[in-house]
Amino acid sequence: xxxxxxxxxxxxxxxxxxxxxxxxxxxxxxxxxxxxxxxxxxxxxxxxxxxxxxxxxxxxxxxxxxxxxxxxxxxxxxxxxxxxxxxxxxxxxxxxxxxxxxxxxxxxxxxxxxxxxxxxxxxxxxxxxxxxxxxxxxxxxxxxxxxxxxxxxxxxxxxxxxxxxxxxxxxxxxxxxxxxxxxxxxxxxxxxxxxxxxxxxxxxxxxxxxxxxxxxxxxxxxxxxx
Numbered sequence: 001x002x003x004x005x006x007x008x009x010x011x012x013x014x015x016x017x018x019x020x021x022x023x024x025x026x027x028x029x030x031x032x033x034x035x036x037x038x039x040x041x042x043x044x045x046x047x048x049x050x051x052x053x054x055x056x057x058x059x060x061x062x063x064x065x066x067x068x069x070x071x072x073x074x075x076x077x078x079x080x081x082x083x084x085x086x087x088x089x090x091x092x093x094x095x096x097x098x099x100x101x102x103x104x105x106x107x108x109x110x111x112x113x114x115x116x117x118x119x120x121x122x123x124x125x126x127x128x129x130x131x132x133x134x135x136x137x138x139x140x141x142x143x144x145x146x147x148x149x150x151x152x153x154x155x156x157x158x159x160x161x162x163x164x165x166x167x168x169x170x171x172x173x174x175x176x177x178x179x180x181x182x183x184x185x186x187x188x189x190x191x192x193x194x195x196x197x198x199x200x201x202x203x204x205x206x207x208x209x210x211x212x213x214x215x216x217x218x219x220x221x222x223x224x225x226x
Contacts, residue, residue: 006071010080013063014137017084017091020056021133024091024098025126027053028203031101032122035108035196046102053095060088076217083217087136090206090213094129097199097206104192113168113193116161121200124154128207135211139218147211148224154204161197165190 027046034042064085067073073081101122128150135143169190212224 006067009063009067010077013060013067013081013084016056016060016063017087018133018137020053020060020088020091021129021136023056024053024095025130025133027095028098028101028122028126028129031098031105032119032126034102035105035122036119038105038108040106043102043105047099050095050099053092057088057092057095061085064088079217079220083213086213087210090209094203094206097203100199101196104196107188107192113165113189115168116164116193116197118161118193118196118200121154121157121161121197124150124157125200125203125207128154128204129210132207132210132214136214136217139214141215141219141221144211144215144224148208151204151208155201158197158201162194165193165197 027049030042031046033039034046064081067081068078071077128147131143132147134140135147169186172186208224212222215221215224
């Protein structure tokens, strides 16, 4: 393979990773919107679109393997390809989490815990993802470090939200005469909401992983890799 063609493949890989980030971000945004508006059609679009993200991941994984096997890259090119491989893995997992959120929205028939601001947490994690992909595109050191700081803030938001759900449940007056079906529905609502909080926290973790790999890719700095 001519060197020019090799560089073109590297450029194409970068473009494809950025495209995957845009696609996953769009699915996450749609899932969050579906949860807020109870839009079953939008939720189903996210669920049915997960196969596209999975296929894109497999295609890009193959591109990374081919570049590693056929070109034996060194130094910065090697870090770029390795980082791209890790980043598409995080993006694929965020796609899975967006699908989970869409699933939850299909089951949510009521706002049982309106004091828990899921949308604020979701908006923060979505912005983290978009900012992490911008940092990947520009190889911005400071932005990568800032995303790691924001992840701690998201963790705290999720901790407080989970505690609020549990506290509200404990304070509810469930009498002996409460219908079993009503209790079961309440417990399902609690479980779904706690899973939603957990999955949003994981989106933040994956966005931080993207920042960590970008930092290592651009500067060989592994301080955020853990």
